[in-house]
Amino acid sequence: MLDSIDPWVHAAFDPLHLSGVGAYWRVISASLLGHIVLLRLLPLASKLLFPNAYGRLSTTDKHAWCVSLTTLVHSIYDSFFILAFINHPVLNDNKMDGFNQNFEYYLAVAMGYYMWDLSTCIINFADYGY
Numbered sequence: 001m002l003d004s005i006d007p008w009v010h011a012a013f014d015p016l017h018l019s020g021v022g023a024y025w026r027v028i029s030a031s032l033l034g035h036i037v038l039l040r041l042l043p044l045a046s047k048l049l050f051p052n053a054y055g056r057l058s059t060t061d062k063h064a065w066c067v068s069l070t071t072l073v074h075s076i077y078d079s080f081f082i083l084a085f086i087n088h089p090v091l092n093d094n095k096m097d098g099f100n101q102n103f104e105y106y107l108a109v110a111m112g113y114y115m116w117d118l119s120t121c122i123i124n125f126a127d128y129g130y
Helices: 006-016 019-049 051-055 059-085 089-093 101-123
Strands: none
Touching: 006 019, 019 051, 019 059, 019 101, 059 101
């Protein structure tokens, strides 16, 4: 079923010279969905792990707490993945056109996160101004 979506994704992004989106749309979508699910699960985890601190927060602050934790989780993932590639020989030898499949996967996951982050900022602009 997902294979039937491939032509549509390529038709939308390839003319914009964004063929990487077409090649990794499944990873990008899974990353976006993963961040949405994480944001929905964090209130439950926060109630269990930090009952006093989380319980005293207002509804707005609870949401901000969960957004911050989602960002923290992604930052930890980001840091470990980047450290693994900081001295990768293929990427260091050719900084402009070096290619590594695992690094492309990392970029797709990061793109899903940034799509989630942008949507969170747009949706909550009136609440927080960010």
